[in-house]
Amino acid sequence: MVNQNEGPVMKGKILKIFKREKGIVSGEALSSELGISRVSIWKHIRKLQGLGYNIIATTMGYRITGSIDALFPWEFPDRESKIHFFPEVTSTMDIAGELARKGCPHFTVVIAGCQNKGRGRLKRIWHSSEGGLYFTIVLRPQIPPVLSLRLNFAASLVLAQLLRQMFRVDAMVKWPNDILVNGRKISGMLSEIEAESDMVSFINIGFGINVNNDPVAKEAIPTSLRYILGQKISRKQLLSGFLNKFESYINNTNLDNVIPEWKKYTTTLNRRVKVVTSRDTSEGLAIDVDENGALILELADGSIKKVIYGDCFHI
Ligand code: BTN
Numbered sequence: 001m002v003n004q005n006e007g008p009v010m011k012g013k014i015l016k017i018f019k020r021e022k023g024i025v026s027g028e029a030l031s032s033e034l035g036i037s038r039v040s041i042w043k044h045i046r047k048l049q050g051l052g053y054n055i056i057a058t059t060m061g062y063r064i065t066g067s068i069d070a071l072f073p074w075e076f077p078d079r080e081s082k083i084h085f086f087p088e089v090t091s092t093m094d095i096a097g098e099l100a101r102k103g104c105p106h107f108t109v110v111i112a113g114c115q116n117k118g119r120g121r122l123k124r125i126w127h128s129s130e131g132g133l134y135f136t137i138v139l140r141p142q143i144p145p146v147l148s149l150r151l152n153f154a155a156s157l158v159l160a161q162l163l164r165q166m167f168r169v170d171a172m173v174k175w176p177n178d179i180l181v182n183g184r185k186i187s188g189m190l191s192e193i194e195a196e197s198d199m200v201s202f203i204n205i206g207f208g209i210n211v212n213n214d215p216v217a218k219e220a221i222p223t224s225l226r227y228i229l230g231q232k233i234s235r236k237q238l239l240s241g242f243l244n245k246f247e248s249y250i251n252n253t254n255l256d257n258v259i260p261e262w263k264k265y266t267t268t269l270n271r272r273v274k275v276v277t278s279r280d281t282s283e284g285l286a287i288d289v290d291e292n293g294a295l296i297l298e299l300a301d302g303s304i305k306k307v308i309y310g311d312c313f314h315i
Helices: 008-021 027-034 038-050 079-082 092-101 149-169 224-229 233-252 255-263
Strands: 055-058 061-064 083-089 108-115 135-140 171-174 178-182 184-196 197-209 272-276 282-291 295-299 302-309 311-314
Touching: 008 027, 008 038, 008 061, 008 079, 027 038, 027 061, 038 055, 079 083, 092 108, 092 135, 092 184, 092 197, 092 282, 135 171, 135 233, 149 171, 149 178, 149 184, 149 197, 149 224, 149 233, 149 255, 255 282, 272 295, 282 302
Parallel strands: 083 108
Antiparallel strands: 055 061, 108 135, 135 197, 171 178, 178 184, 184 197, 272 282, 272 311, 282 295, 295 302
């Protein structure tokens, strides 16, 4: 497992200079601007080439061509120190959990190129092949655990709004936190929480977004942005847009407003649904979502049932 967080600052600085100069940059110019030897510059260039950057060495210096859809920390300059990228991991939830228990800061983000033990809700596998976007955000809100689900709803609301804005797709939310486009699942979320004496210690929210991958899912018909739009999409732009919008939303929004706003984008209410939890399965009419995110069902005998967390199938 290789953490691309090691020594990222210099690589970020070199890429920034290439972006600014837009042509050939001599080793000497890089070396004097960055205050390191030409040999060190050359070593960094070799590493960047190895990571997929198309940097050409000429007699006059170095030149970068094209752009790659990389998710390395230096690609997110404003939040570089809190981004951890791994080409392959078991699950970003595992790494984020370890970092959170060691005290990492609020809004630390763990990203993976692919996952070999990606997890979905209710112990399902989340197939995580190359091309998808897989990440977990560590949040440290000062709230009691009962309010924590509102953050998951905030995340799905913000992601649905962003997909609409960026790609003009008709993204809707399905209880609890799936995102559907044309009735097909494009994104799922998973959260893990630890609390101490009635205060959240951390809540880790993991996102799986089908971007350029060929998605596989048994519980829902999946789709991807590439399939819908007929072209490859920049995961970096999507992730950067989401992190900015989500961070600003949770910093500036009263959590009481999240569920009412989320309801404007849901396809779950006023339909017959089957809800599967780790304990049982219920069928009924989805009549509301309460202020903390629980789904309220009217069952066939007219009784009301509240479900806090589970999987929902529209019938
Ligand atoms: C679901 O819809 O069942 C939830 C899927 C959550 C998948 C994401 S991918 C990133 C993070 N790491 C995981 O192992 N799972 C979540």
